[in-house]
Amino acid sequence: MHSPLGLTLLLVLYAASVSAGSLDGIYGIVNRRIPQHSNGFTFELTNGTGDAFVVSDTRGHSGGITVHLSLAINMEVAFISLIFSFSYVTEIGGVDIWWTGSRLHELPSPLPSVGAPLTGSSIVPYRYHFNTVTFGYTTAFWTFDKWSLLLDWLALRGVNLPLAWVGYEAILIETFREVGLTDADIRSFLSGPAFQPWNRFGNIQGAWGGELPMQWVNDQLALQKQIVARMVELGMTPILPSFTGFVPRAMTTLSPNASIVNGSQWSGFPSSLTNVTFLEPFDPLFPQIQKSFIAKQQAAYGNVSHFYTLDQYNENDPFSGNTSYLASITSNTFASLREADPEAIWVMQGWLFFNSLAFWTDERVEAFLGGVPEDDSMLILDLYSEAQPQWNRTNSYFGKSWVWCELHDFGGNMGMEGNLPAIITGPIASLNWPGSSMKGIGLSMEGQELGNEIVYDIVLDQAWSPSALNISGYVEKWVSRRYPVKSLPPAAQKAWSLLSTTVYNNQNPNTQATIKSIFEKAPALTGLANITGHHTTIISYDTNSTVLTALKLLVQASDQNRALKDIPEFVFDMVEFSRQLLANRFLDTYGALVETYNSPVSTPNQVSSLGDVLLDLLQDVETLLATNENYLLSTWISDARQWDHGNASYGSYLEYNARNQLTLWGPTGEINDYASKQWSGLVGGYYQTRWQSFLSYLVGIKTTGEAYNATLIAQDMLAIGEAWDRRTWGTRQGETSGTKGDTFEVVTSILSRWA
Structure with missing residues (x-):
């Protein structure tokens, strides 16, 4: 029924449910990272629920590996994240992929025997990665070569919900032009390449050192098409941008009757570069722009996601603290998303609730989140869970779905530090908290620099264990994979x-x-x-x-x-x-x-x-x-x-x-x-x-x-x-x-x- 040689997929049940292009990600990552073993794996799709897998030796084929996958799982993620990262390649093969490069090509030949079957399943449906500002501090100038390694790293560690901000300005410019803003109006609003995340957040507007060139905008759009296509190929669902409400100041002249307010000053910047103009979501112009933006984005990348990142008050307080006003902001914002995409899910950072504790009282948080109907229609990133969690003080975000995140790194600074006990026990305790609405585990560091990789690895690995990982045992295996040499000296493990x-x-x-x-x-x-x-x-x-x-x-x-x-x-x-x-x-x-x-x-x-x-x-x-x-x-x-x-x-x-x-x-x-x-x-x-x-x-x-x-x-x-x-x-x-x-x-x- 299947050949033990060649990368084949045995569809035991419901074969028609697997899309024709579902093998692209499997072939792609094998050819990139372990081409010498592209003929060593067999896949069987079986009935099941959740993200689960079983890895065993192929019957009658020495050196062959069979992977039994749940029907509920995306095929690429099943192969990549479940098989490689959490079972066979790491635990049996003893190799891994790092930010410094991939060691997967060192997987032994012939393939080592599994022995007792390996099993595993995710304890949360979402494994998240990125912070909006990572697209400034780390990836601002990356080409697709660097993105390719990172995306493989994410897939192999089980990430299925990454943020995808690149190319945002191209879609925004076309949307602004459509409502009548001139290129001069738009140029006065957009920030330079290294500072775009904070323009997207509504912290700053305009540029210093020169206006943003269209060449940059066009190049980034082309790059985003590659990134989104690869994310989808790898079985990930990209979280795409949406219209937040931040607009050039010329909008007040273009639409003098619109409900427009100015945001607060950010980090001591002069008023010409901050106090960003905000079109309030209850204005009829807001859903019009939202619908146009999302339609243009879908035309550019395809209908690949219903998750939209949207942060309106990152380190800026709302115009009013009235609870009915706050509820109207979220209810109308969400309505604009659903008008543009009936299946839209709003993703937002929970950083605002920690950053401005004095403003965001429990009453205001509840009103703000309560403006969005249905708890699963919103996904909140509890951005700093390891040190300053907000889910616990907000009663699990008053029922809204949320993700336990490790922030850890600010601005891409470089220094060895971590709290391994907290990041293996914190997610488990949060998930088991009575009434918990936690739905994910992820990484949200501001800058993704190369140090402290063990911290980030263990966070994502914890997403696959219902109990806290054993730190000493984890570190021992991690070091062995990191330094794949024969007869690794005990001194390396001891360090x-x-x-x-x-x-x-x-x-x-x-x-x-x-x-x-x-x-x-x-x-x-x-x-x-x-x-x-x-x-x-x-x-x-x-x-x-x-x-x-x-x-x-x-x-x-x-x-x-x-x-x-x-x-x-x-x-x-x-x-x-x-x-x-x-x-x-x-x-x-x-x-x-x-x-x-x-x-x-x-x-x-x-x-x-x-x-x-x-x-x-x-x-x-x-x-x-x-x-x-x-x-x-x-x-x-x-x-x-x-x-x-x-x-x-x-x-x-x-x-x-x-x-x-x-x-x-x-x-x-x-x-x-x-x-x-x-x-x-x-x-x-x-x-x-x-x-x-x-x-x-x-x-x-x-x-x-x-x-x-x-x-x-x-x-x-x-x-x-x-x-x-x-x-x-x-x-x-x-x-x-x-x-x-x-x-x-x-x-x-x-x-x-x-x-």
Whole structure:
């Protein structure tokens, strides 16, 4: 009835229910990631409910694997996420796919035997991924090559509901043109490429550094068509944009009788760039625009989803706190979605309820959510569940469906941190809470940087276990897959076991976010250390007994098995542990500097000596990061400039956007250093310059006895930032693309100096 050779699908029951194109995703991911085994799997579709699977050896065929799938499941997701990630390829094959690249091609041949059948099922219908701002902090300048790896990673980890924002502006522009807005009106509203998420949120309007070119808009639309097609091919349901209500200010002139209000100021931006104009949903123009937008979007991508992301009050309070007003906002917004798509489901972030606790009282939250009929017609992302959950204070969002999310990372900052106990017990407790309306588990980090991958893996894996995963056992298997060498030295396992109980066991909700190194912040005598919240600078563990010890264990492991030096993930971790060690040493030395400077008996030479240590640390950070391709500023800039179509001035515009987001985040440093990164070229070319200037200033005024002038320092840092943002890559001495130096030699030097 089927051949044991070849990738075949045996439709045991209800064969007609499987679409003709359902094999595309299976063939695609096999050809991309494990082409040598494309003939080793057989699939059988059986009657069942939910997302479930059974994996066993193929009868009568040595080296063959049979997968029994529930009829209820999407075929691509069944093969990819269930089979590869949660059973055969990881547990039996011992390989995995990482943000640093795929190791699936190392699956043994012939295929290892399963033995006792493997079974599994998801505990929630939705596995979610992305934050709206990830499309600025991480993926802003990606081409489809990078998207392809990430989408495979998502599929292999069971994600079936990803956010899909790329290309939004193209649809919006056509919709605005249709109602009579001119291109000049629209250009005055749209933001630059690196800042579009906050324009979509209604936080900012307009641009600095130049208006958004149509070339960018058109290129992003073409990219989105590729992304959405791949998501669908992989069995995912993309969450697509919708019309939120934010409009160019010219709309007030074009439609003077329309119900239009201005939003609040956001993060200190001048009124010309914020106070975004909002067309209220109960105005008849709102559903007209919504219907046009969704129709154009369906024409562009196909009728591929009924999930729509729509956030109207992200870090902006509503025009009125009256409960009937709030209910009218949501009821009319939802009515506009259903008029455009009768099956529409509204997806929104729950961040507003935490970010503005004073405004969003329980009564207002209930009225706002109550404006949407039927609990399953809305899906709320409880964005910061691991530290600041809102589902519990809102009585499970008053019955609306919601997703338990891990936020963890703000602005794409880079620092080792996590709370593994919370993210394995939190989802289970939330799901089992009496009356819970939780329907999903997901990731919502602001920036998807490469560190802390174990945190994100375990969140998505927990979506497939009805009980809390065993951390020690999970870490052991995870490390074995991450470093797939014969005879993995125990030291490698010991390093991660140590970190899992210390660095990744931070149970203080006030410091549960990626640790931001203070050398990324504008230098000052106060306000850098002991910061809690989104950008915590507190080290919650002893550096010597954790990070330093773990780094030494990795070095020991590489000495015992030199094959580890050829594993990209191992090399990355060597850099990551070393980077964190140096960042922590910088914090300690900075504390000594401040204490010495403030001492009335200290000398300028003592201040200068400690300043030299800080600069030495920064130079070693720069040298370390330059050895690994995942830590290069040049990659971020080249990713931006690759869209310039050979137009140098357009390339410079894109580069300015890329630089400004990392540094001033606004024309005059409105949210300065929010999206800072520890990248080679940024550390040595920007942070080091600022600290050199600051330290020279401290020595100078210590010598003369002048008073410390914080305003003068801030002005100097702003001037340095503005000058750096306007540069073009490669015009300064030492700015080169690509890696330089040997990671293991640099790590040896670091240990000799800073251990």
